Amino acid sequence: MKPIKAGLLGVGTVGAGTFNVLRRNQEEIRRRAGRGIEIVMVSARNVAATTEKTGGQCQVVNDPFEVVDNPEIDIIIELIGGTGIARELVMRAIANGKHVVTANKALLALHGNEIFAAAQEKGVMVAFEAAVAGGIPIIKALREGLTANRIESVAGIINGTTNFILSEMRDKGLDFDTVLKQAQALGYAESDPTFDIEGVDAAHKVTIMSAIAFGIPVQFDKAHVEGISALQAVDIRYAEQLGYRIKLLGITKRAMVDGVEGIELRVHPTLIPAKRLIANVEGAMNAVLVQADAVGASLYYGRGAGAEPTASSVIADLVDITRLATADPGNRVPHLAFQPNQMTDVAILPMSEITTSYYLRVYVKDQLGVMADLTRILADGRISIDAVLQKEPGEGETRTDIIILTHQTQEKNIDTAIAKVEALDTVVGKVTKIRLENLS
Amino acid sequence: MKPIKAGLLGVGTVGAGTFNVLRRNQEEIRRRAGRGIEIVMVSARNVAATTEKTGGQCQVVNDPFEVVDNPEIDIIIELIGGTGIARELVMRAIANGKHVVTANKALLALHGNEIFAAAQEKGVMVAFEAAVAGGIPIIKALREGLTANRIESVAGIINGTTNFILSEMRDKGLDFDTVLKQAQALGYAESDPTFDIEGVDAAHKVTIMSAIAFGIPVQFDKAHVEGISALQAVDIRYAEQLGYRIKLLGITKRAMVDGVEGIELRVHPTLIPAKRLIANVEGAMNAVLVQADAVGASLYYGRGAGAEPTASSVIADLVDITRLATADPGNRVPHLAFQPNQMTDVAILPMSEITTSYYLRVYVKDQLGVMADLTRILADGRISIDAVLQKEPGEGETRTDIIILTHQTQEKNIDTAIAKVEALDTVVGKVTKIRLENLS
Numbered sequence: 001m002k003p004i005k006a007g008l009l010g011v012g013t014v015g016a017g018t019f020n021v022l023r024r025n026q027e028e029i030r031r032r033a034g035r036g037i038e039i040v041m042v043s044a045r046n047v048a049a050t051t052e053k054t055g056g057q058c059q060v061v062n063d064p065f066e067v068v069d070n071p072e073i074d075i076i077i078e079l080i081g082g083t084g085i086a087r088e089l090v091m092r093a094i095a096n097g098k099h100v101v102t103a104n105k106a107l108l109a110l111h112g113n114e115i116f117a118a119a120q121e122k123g124v125m126v127a128f129e130a131a132v133a134g135g136i137p138i139i140k141a142l143r144e145g146l147t148a149n150r151i152e153s154v155a156g157i158i159n160g161t162t163n164f165i166l167s168e169m170r171d172k173g174l175d176f177d178t179v180l181k182q183a184q185a186l187g188y189a190e191s192d193p194t195f196d197i198e199g200v201d202a203a204h205k206v207t208i209m210s211a212i213a214f215g216i217p218v219q220f221d222k223a224h225v226e227g228i229s230a231l232q233a234v235d236i237r238y239a240e241q242l243g244y245r246i247k248l249l250g251i252t253k254r255a256m257v258d259g260v261e262g263i264e265l266r267v268h269p270t271l272i273p274a275k276r277l278i279a280n281v282e283g284a285m286n287a288v289l290v291q292a293d294a295v296g297a298s299l300y301y302g303r304g305a306g307a308e309p310t311a312s313s314v315i316a317d318l319v320d321i322t323r324l325a326t327a328d329p330g331n332r333v334p335h336l337a338f339q340p341n342q343m344t345d346v347a348i349l350p351m352s353e354i355t356t357s358y359y360l361r362v363y364v365k366d367q368l369g370v371m372a373d374l375t376r377i378l379a380d381g382r383i384s385i386d387a388v389l390q391k392e393p394g395e396g397e398t399r400t401d402i403i404i405l406t407h408q409t410q411e412k413n414i415d416t417a418i419a420k421v422e423a424l425d426t427v428v429g430k431v432t433k434i435r436l437e438n439l440s
Numbered sequence: 441m442k443p444i445k446a447g448l449l450g451v452g453t454v455g456a457g458t459f460n461v462l463r464r465n466q467e468e469i470r471r472r473a474g475r476g477i478e479i480v481m482v483s484a485r486n487v488a489a490t491t492e493k494t495g496g497q498c499q500v501v502n503d504p505f506e507v508v509d510n511p512e513i514d515i516i517i518e519l520i521g522g523t524g525i526a527r528e529l530v531m532r533a534i535a536n537g538k539h540v541v542t543a544n545k546a547l548l549a550l551h552g553n554e555i556f557a558a559a560q561e562k563g564v565m566v567a568f569e570a571a572v573a574g575g576i577p578i579i580k581a582l583r584e585g586l587t588a589n590r591i592e593s594v595a596g597i598i599n600g601t602t603n604f605i606l607s608e609m610r611d612k613g614l615d616f617d618t619v620l621k622q623a624q625a626l627g628y629a630e631s632d633p634t635f636d637i638e639g640v641d642a643a644h645k646v647t648i649m650s651a652i653a654f655g656i657p658v659q660f661d662k663a664h665v666e667g668i669s670a671l672q673a674v675d676i677r678y679a680e681q682l683g684y685r686i687k688l689l690g691i692t693k694r695a696m697v698d699g700v701e702g703i704e705l706r707v708h709p710t711l712i713p714a715k716r717l718i719a720n721v722e723g724a725m726n727a728v729l730v731q732a733d734a735v736g737a738s739l740y741y742g743r744g745a746g747a748e749p750t751a752s753s754v755i756a757d758l759v760d761i762t763r764l765a766t767a768d769p770g771n772r773v774p775h776l777a778f779q780p781n782q783m784t785d786v787a788i789l790p791m792s793e794i795t796t797s798y799y800l801r802v803y804v805k806d807q808l809g810v811m812a813d814l815t816r817i818l819a820d821g822r823i824s825i826d827a828v829l830q831k832e833p834g835e836g837e838t839r840t841d842i843i844i845l846t847h848q849t850q851e852k853n854i855d856t857a858i859a860k861v862e863a864l865d866t867v868v869g870k871v872t873k874i875r876l877e878n879l880s
Contacts, residue, residue: 001770021734025590031655031782032587034770129585135735137585145569145577147472148755150465215471277720277741294461295575295752298742301717302735312735315588327767330441330474342471 003036004322006101007067009089010079011044011053014103014130017307018077018314019054033319039077043067068093075321077314078102083110094118094126099325101317103130103310109204112211112218116335123329127317132205133158133286135309136302137316142212142290143337149292151213153253155439158205160284160304161196162228162248164188166269167282170240175233188284198227199248199267206250209288210265213252214346215338222348224266231269235361235432238403242387244271244359245279246434253291255355262349271359271405271436278439289439352412357386360404360414361432362421366393370426374402377424381417383409399428405436443476444762446541447507449529450519451484451493454543454570457747458517458754459494473759479517483507508533515761517754518542523550534558534566539765541757543570543750549644552651552658556775563769567757572645573598573726575749576742577756582652582730583777589732591653593693595879598645600724600744601636602668602688604628606709607722610680615673628724638667639688639707646690649728650705653692654786655778659705662788666708675801675872678843682827684711684799685719686874693731695795697850702789711799711845711876718879729879792852797826800844800854801872802861806833810866814842817864821857823849839868845876 008015019039022029030036039057043064044050051060061067068076068089076093078100080086086107093100094115102108108115108131119126129139133156142151157163161183168179180197183189195201203225211218228248239246249270255262272279277299281287286304291297303309324332334340364370371390378385389403406414418431448455459479462469470476479497483504484490491500501507508516508529516533518540520526526547533540534555542548548555548571559566569579573596582591597603601623608619620637623629635641643665651658668688679686689710695702712719717739721727726744731737743749764772774780804810811830818825829843846854858871 017734021588025588025733028590029587031778032774034774034779136738137581140580140585141577144760145580145756146752147469147759148461148465148752150468277717280717280720292752293465294457294748294755296743296749298576298740300738300740302738308734309736312586312588312732315734316585319587320584323771323773324767326771327764331763331766333763334472334474338471339474 001035003038004074005038005040005072006075006077006318007041007070007073008039008077008079009043009064009067010081011042011050012079013307014310014314015079016053017311018079021308021311022315029315029319033322035322037318037322041067041070041073064089065092068096068098073098075099075101075318078104081106083107087111090115091118094122094124097122097124099124099321100126101314101321102126102128103314105131105201105204105208109207109218109220112208117340119335120340125321125324125332126335127321128208129317130310130313132208133288134302134304134306135312136286136288136300136304137313138288138300139212141300142209143333146290146292146295149294152291152293153251154206154209154213154288154290155249155251155437156206156209156288157247157278157281157286158250158288158304159196159202159248160286161189161193162202163281163286164284165197166228166246166248169233170236170245173233173237176229176231197229199225202248202250203267206252206265206267209250210252210263212337214254214263215336215343216263216346217343219265219348222265224268224351226268228269232432235359235434238361238389238401239271239359242389242403242405243274244436245274246271247279249437251437255349257349257353261346262353263346264354265348266351266354269434271434272439276439352415354411355408356411357408357436357438358406358414359434359436360406360418362402362404363399363428364402365426365428366398366400367426371402373424373426374404374421377417377420378406381413383413383417441475443478444515445478445480445513446515446517446758447481447510447513448479448517448519449483449504449507450521451482451490452519453747454750454754455519456493457751458519461748461751462755469755469759473762475762477758477762481507481510481513504529505532508536508538513538515539515541515758518544521546523547527551530555531558534562534564537562537564539564539761540566541754541761542566542568543754545571545641545644545648549647549658549660552648556780559775560780565761565764565772566775567761568648569757570750570753572648573728574742574744574746575752576726576728576740576744577753578728578740579652581740582649583773586730586732586735589734592731592733593691594646594649594653594728594730595689595691595877596646596649596728597687597718597721597726598690598728598744599636599642599688600726601629601633602642603721603726604724605637606668606686606688609673610676610685613673613677616669616671637669639665642688642690643707646692646705646707649690650692650703652777654694654703655776655783656703656786657783659788662705664706664708664791668709671709672872675799675874678801678829678841679711679799682829682843682845683714684876685714686711687719689877691877695789697789697793701786702793703786704794705788706791706794709874711874712879716879792850792855794851795848796851797848797876797878798846798854799874799876800846800858802842802844803839803868804842805866805868806838806840807866811842813864813866814844814861817857817860818844818846821853823853823857
């Protein structure tokens with residue numbers, strides 16, 4: 001059988017990784033796929049350097065539209081990133097009747113609905129395993145491995161940069177700024193780390209997973225996005241003392257509010273019990289925990305970034321497309337797991353209506369009755385307390401931290417209670433609130 | 441689109457689970473698959489009881505061959521188990537041009553080559569996600585998710601019964617026989633637990649994974665099979681003190697022996713560093729760790745048995761078949777990941793030629809020079825030592841345990857050294873040897 005022909009847009013880290021893995025393992029891949037997969041054309045900013053890098057094995061051009069318009073090419077691999085030209089290129093590839101493989105989470109989280117609709121109409125596939133959790137085949141697991149299930153929740157460590165920073169903060173007791181600088185020096189964080197540390201990258205990924213898990217459109221604009229830059233070393237330490245670790249989780253789950261079904265979609269630092277497997281995912285590793293009605297809990301762990309792990313997913317998609325290209329388009333795996341005419345419009349809940357547990361740190365004057373005031377406010381809000389940690393004031397100090405772990409309640413209840421707590425004379429400054437998930 | 445019609449052979453735990461999940465989530469599944477999946481005929485020993493159980497929704501017959509020969513049925517779900525009548529039924533279903541879904545690891549580990557060849561010839565699919573690690577989509581991950589990779593090794597906790605027993609032995613400091621009885625009372629172990637505790641079930645599963653990982657035929661007869669019934673509580677305790685846990689692992693990996701490629705295929709109790717994620721997989725849970733060249737390490741965790749987790753995999757296979765049924769048979773996912781004409785005949789290595797590290801417990805008379813004798817024998821065999829734990833003799837005792845952890849060596853070297861150690865006057869009885877894998 002003739003090899004399938006791919007065109008590669010962008011030869012950065014992942015593009016070069018894809019090229020290299022495809023070349024190194026070509027024999028292994030052909031033995032599996034039943035036919036060869038060849039990158040016949042590449043677009044890159046620096047044509048000369050890329051020609052040398054690719055060993056003259058394929059045509060290198062400057063203009064990516066030349067690749068997308070090449071009638072000999074069956075599959076376009078988009079690794080340019082961003083939502084500008086990448087969007088134009090992907091839409092044009094689809095219009096040209098080509099299948100697309102992309103690692104571009106921002107593009108799919110923001111414009112996925114438009115892109116998948118166009119692909120559906122043209123009868124082509126847009127594959128994006130590499131867009132979520134790098135080399136972990138989590139899209140395949142959610143979309144094909146768990147088809148029997150009603151999925152209840154997905155919670156993932158899906159940003160390696162922030163997990164590296166949190167692991168280092170905990171291990172070495174350092175503060176955020178110090179660790180961020182080290183991460184940048186080691187190449188674990190970008191020089192402009194905003195997308196990672198502010199949770200945007202994780203929110204792109206969990207937005208895509210929410211669509212696949214629940215059969216809803218991608219709705220990045222509805223996601224709650226909160227990063228780790230405000231997280232303090234002291235809270236990591238207190239969490240540890242209480243048996244918890246703090247991880248940046250992307251969470252999406254079903255919820256019922258006043259008898260109406262809704263979906264939670266949020267990224268934020270989260271306390272999780274230290275004994276959970278996912279709490280022990282350290283450094284730049286990723287892991288996704290899925291709760292579903294038939295299978296129960298299952299977890300998928302591996303490298304969430306890097307040239308070759310991401311290339312692993314890009315190439316798996318190439319092989320899938322090579323296989324499914326001959327299947328009746330109506331019977332292929334749907335882009336978002338559910339048939340396009342079977343999506344639902346269950347609403348994403350505003351944060352005030354989500355339900356979770358909370359870690360609260362209250363900085364108080366060490367006076368009689370403080371604890372009584374706090375617990376009365378929580379009781380009035382019908383928020384029950386799971387644990388309390390009251391620290392003795394330091395030598396010569398008259399103020400101290402009280403840490404309270406609550407049971408589950410709605411976010412609006414806790415916010416009301418916090419406002420009352422902050423109004424107390426004995427409370428100094430703002431209350432620190434971090435959400436807590438038991439993941440059991 | 442008309443529903444696809446399945447016939448179910450066997451309504452035991454998994455059969456009933458499949459029936460129930462398919463009924464409960466029929467809407468969710470149809471929204472994904474694009475067409476309904478209906479079990480229209482069931483065979484069971486007790487027709488009356490099964491008719492009641494299935495609510496009269498499908499025809500119940502006594503003779504499974506009636507189901508297999510029913511021309512209206514597209515897919516046969518074989519959940520009878522064993523290698524007798526199940527084999528006949530599966531072969532007849534294939535001959536009748538039907539696709540097959542099975543959870544029968546024994547059947548595939550022993551007769552997979554014959555079954556897959558027949559299916560290939562007939563152009564039908566035999567799907568078996570449920571045969572390995574219950575609800576974890578590990579077959580899909582190995583066969584589709586990691587197609588870009590040269591897989592280096594697969595190591596799994598793939599038997600829940602033994603993992604439950606080992607977790608309890610460690611947690612409670614109890615011996616094997618006591619915990620086995622508890623496991624039987626709790627339903628975690630069968631009344632005849634041989635297949636589980638002697639490692640046969642795990643060997644069936646790792647045999648199937650070895651074929652998929654490396655593109656070799658299934659070769660259960662070449663697997664080394666060693667269970668946990670001889671494992672002593674004292675070794676679990678010493679391992680713990682040295683920072684290790686003991687798990688029953690199914691391991692298959694590439695190896696080079698004197699410049700010739702070979703494959704290791706073995707099941708045995710294994711020390712693994714306590715800090716590894718897989719070392720923290722407790723109770724009846726399963727996990728599979730895969731090392732591959734592009735993606736690095738990835739791990740898949742979930743329930744390895746039980747009605748609904750296994751049903752989750754059975755139904756995922758039903759959906760896959762429903763989708764791929766319209767694809768050109770030459771382009772479907774190959775049964776064993778590699779195209780049938782692309783399998784290799786790399787040999788499974790005899791145990792004497794495998795390479796790993798070792799835990800040795802030597803019971804010695806507490807005399808001067810014992811340690812010198814031991815270390816000299818190991819040095820002569822060019823076996824280097826990683827750690828030693830020498831226990832003081834108990835009050836009034838003159839004998840004690842010496843525990844040695846070695847670096848990697850070939851099994852024949854360690855066996856030669858052990859024979860020499862056992863010949864020493866100062867050594868009492870047999871040396872306890874447990875293999876150790878760093879899994880890094």
